[in-house]
Amino acid sequence: NAGVTQTPKFQVLKTGQSMTLQCAQDMNHEYMSWYRQDPGMGLRLIHYSVGAGITDQGEVPNGYNVSRSTTEDFPLRLLSAAPSQTSVYFCASSYWSRTGELFFGEGSRLTVL
């Protein structure tokens, strides 16, 4: 099993550009989520999904979109990148939405100039 796979690992964008961070898991997990990690702050939840076709907003959803068309994939879209979105993004999954035992990907480091 590959676990949770994120691509790309690194990306540089210009302000106003759009892009998609990819996340795939091969563990048949019901729950998937996106977090961002910034220096001096804890991980913050952006969006989450409790199953295919179901998504919901986390704590910091503005500027991001998600979709969950399959159990395996949960892409995160940046609609119009801003410097404030410079961060490390982590995708995480779990077998059940009510567990805190998450499996994290290795992260995607995004810089917005």
Next chain:
Amino acid sequence: EDQVTQSPEALRLQEGESSSLNCSYTVSGLRGLFWYRQDPGKGPEFLFTLYSAGEEKEKERLKATLTKKESFLHITAPKPEDSATYLCAVQARFNSGGSNYKLTFGKGTLLTVNP
């Protein structure tokens, strides 16, 4: 608002020097407390789940304990490979009356163990 405070922010130990990391929290309706380890450039890796005051979990040189207001991660005779950032997270209902839960993470403690 749920809050998680970890202390110290950074801790430097000599190999074999035991110590503890602290995680204090304020949350409405705690469902569980979780410890993660994060290595540089990697995603967090799950270590322990604690559900109720008095509960303890152990794994190799690590032992996690829980009270009603805080959790401790005790590190006994640490080795250099224990160097990492240790994250604490609490789980509670996301929205009042809702059925979804969220994790609130602390900022972490950076542990360095020197040989």
